Amino acid sequence: MKNEKDISILDELNNRLDDFFSDELTEDNISDIFDEPVKKSSINTPRPVNCQSVKKNFDDLKAILLEMDWEINEDNLNNYLNEISLLLNCYSDDRVIYLFLKLLKSLGHYMLYKQSNANPDVLKFLYNSFGCIEKIISEKMTEYDRNLLILKETEKFKQLKSTIFPKTNNKAANNSFENVDEKKKMTFKSLPEEIQKEINDYIENEINAKINELKKRLNKIK
Amino acid sequence: MALINPKKKEVQVKIVYYGPGRGGKTTNLEYINKKFRSRIKSEMVTVKTYNDRTLFFDFLPFDIGMIKGYTIKIQFYTVPGQVKYNATRKLVLRGVDGIVFVADSMTLRQEMNIKSLENLRENLASFNKDLNNIPLVLQYNKRDLGKQGIPILPIETLESDLNGSLKVPYFPASAVTGENVAATMKKIISLTVISLREKLDLGGK
Numbered sequence: 001m002k003n004e005k006d007i008s009i010l011d012e013l014n015n016r017l018d019d020f021f022s023d024e025l026t027e028d029n030i031s032d033i034f035d036e037p038v039k040k041s042s043i044n045t046p047r048p049v050n051c052q053s054v055k056k057n058f059d060d061l062k063a064i065l066l067e068m069d070w071e072i073n074e075d076n077l078n079n080y081l082n083e084i085s086l087l088l089n090c091y092s093d094d095r096v097i098y099l100f101l102k103l104l105k106s107l108g109h110y111m112l113y114k115q116s117n118a119n120p121d122v123l124k125f126l127y128n129s130f131g132c133i134e135k136i137i138s139e140k141m142t143e144y145d146r147n148l149l150i151l152k153e154t155e156k157f158k159q160l161k162s163t164i165f166p167k168t169n170n171k172a173a174n175n176s177f178e179n180v181d182e183k184k185k186m187t188f189k190s191l192p193e194e195i196q197k198e199i200n201d202y203i204e205n206e207i208n209a210k211i212n213e214l215k216k217r218l219n220k221i222k
Numbered sequence: 223m224a225l226i227n228p229k230k231k232e233v234q235v236k237i238v239y240y241g242p243g244r245g246g247k248t249t250n251l252e253y254i255n256k257k258f259r260s261r262i263k264s265e266m267v268t269v270k271t272y273n274d275r276t277l278f279f280d281f282l283p284f285d286i287g288m289i290k291g292y293t294i295k296i297q298f299y300t301v302p303g304q305v306k307y308n309a310t311r312k313l314v315l316r317g318v319d320g321i322v323f324v325a326d327s328m329t330l331r332q333e334m335n336i337k338s339l340e341n342l343r344e345n346l347a348s349f350n351k352d353l354n355n356i357p358l359v360l361q362y363n364k365r366d367l368g369k370q371g372i373p374i375l376p377i378e379t380l381e382s383d384l385n386g387s388l389k390v391p392y393f394p395a396s397a398v399t400g401e402n403v404a405a406t407m408k409k410i411i412s413l414t415v416i417s418l419r420e421k422l423d424l425g426g427k
Contacts, residue, residue: 016288
């Protein structure tokens, strides 16, 4: 039976693993979200908001963003993600705002994972996107203007995405040992020292055993 | 045993994917490496023969972040499944903290699964470790083959063959499509880290 300590660690561990293995921030998913609104015709007209607490949620989110401007920590990032989740439910029928919120959520997950190592441009982008949502809500924008706003942000996002996720060469996983090039040799060297030593010892023992066996055979022939 | 660096507040956990040859151990790691590439900072190292079989092992290291003030570094290994490479399997198993046993769901592989699990039990015993007392997750791989008309074993049969006495968590999975690959990995990380809690003095806060 699990005790309280186990449950506490388990909760923290599960949250960490959920973040790590979540589908929120894979390069492909972000592309999926932001490739869609590029087609102007696919953007629907604004629809009514689904919940009454939306103003409070926005105020809370703004307060959290101001807090994050001062300091980013796990607590305010978690609060930020909670508010975004609530707002996503409210705006599930308004495609433009929904997409902005999905973007904010993805960037929130990225920041939660990277924390102090997060790209500083992400935070600027996050404030800017929030400003866009405020503009859409406060001003009576035409559908064309709404579309234009998200198209512009999409372009900016793509540039930011290429900075966050530089194209990497994943071929290492697919190449055979026979074709090892200099880069692969480097990755092989990156194995823990202990393991490298074990491999070397193992190979050395195997070779020595073979040599001894051959010597014995040779002696018998003589 | 996990390498713990109290000064750096760092824990290195070794998890091994074990199972019969051609069962999909490498494919599991390749899927994770590809799917979560942006979060895994290091390269996967794989040593294969000319016909795409694992000769020595695969190695995929990554950090999952901090738990109770400790940075948890996970190192995933696979073993070569071919029977003749038992010395290598033993070598890779040395110092293991958690194991995923990848069973092949194909009907033809029923005996191979049982033999491989027995081989795991024996190899662990040579390090004075007991299969019943080590974090273990079973994965019944290649479930997707059933849809292609290839005979596969029912989960009940796999359970009675492999998990009858162990009673450990199991996942029907397909490493090719990614079904339950991350779930298997999450489960074994979770079980392994929890098993290390006393050594780490976790939960003291």
